[in-house]
Amino acid sequence: MAGGNTGASGRAGGEFVLKPWELRGEGREFEKLGGELAKAVTALEQGLAALGAPWGADQPGSGFAAVYGQARGELVDGLRGLAGRVTGVGAGLHTMAGRTADADSSAASGFGATAVPGAAGSAGAPGVSPVTSAVYSTAPGATPGAVPAVPEDRPV
Template identity: 60%
Template sequence: MSTGGTGEFLIKPWEVRGEGREFGKISQDFGGAAKALEQGMAGLGTPWGGDAPGSGFGALYTEAQGMLLAGLNGLASRLGQVGANLNTMADSVERTDGDVSADLGKVHPGVAPVAPPRV
């Protein structure tokens, strides 16, 4: 988050990790909803029949159903990846802050390195 035009930029790794956990939960919930939809649709069977109009409809429906379910499952997976990437970002920020703090302690011996808070 920006601090309002001061040229500073602040990232709180513990907050980023929290958002990563939220995306992980959303991913799991969304994936569960997609699975429930898939099971519900499978439970319908093939009520359109085996005649020419029913077969034509069934072929189109089955293709569209497959694309829909693949899209929903893909979205659930991408949401989970966003969460994982946020955790990676938090780790990187924390590691970089620690490295910079340690380097400042070497350049300015009177400055003690400050470890970022862990949550």
């Protein structure tokens, strides 16, 4: 992706950090890529249409046209669907960023704290609360402020 550090934190103990501002940035990248792919599909479709039907109307040409027409439609439809899904990943990352920010703010207020102003890349933007990055731990004895790992079920 765009060089973000939204995934593994590099810390020992199985922690990962979610930074809403990075998720939003990656979401914008996916949306941009989806839009570029959609434009490329349109250009491909127009280019193929401009070729016309150079295979002829004889028996071999007609056989080719029947298979080509179906395959061409499936290819273009599949590529359009892929462009939509890539764009959808971007929208999903925006949703994930918002939910992470909301969860962090809610957790902080539950402990009587507030989020750190200016920590988010969109601090000061209308309707956007400044939040810190969320740290989730999967290690026993995690540092304070980290969400504890869910204990695994063990037979008695």
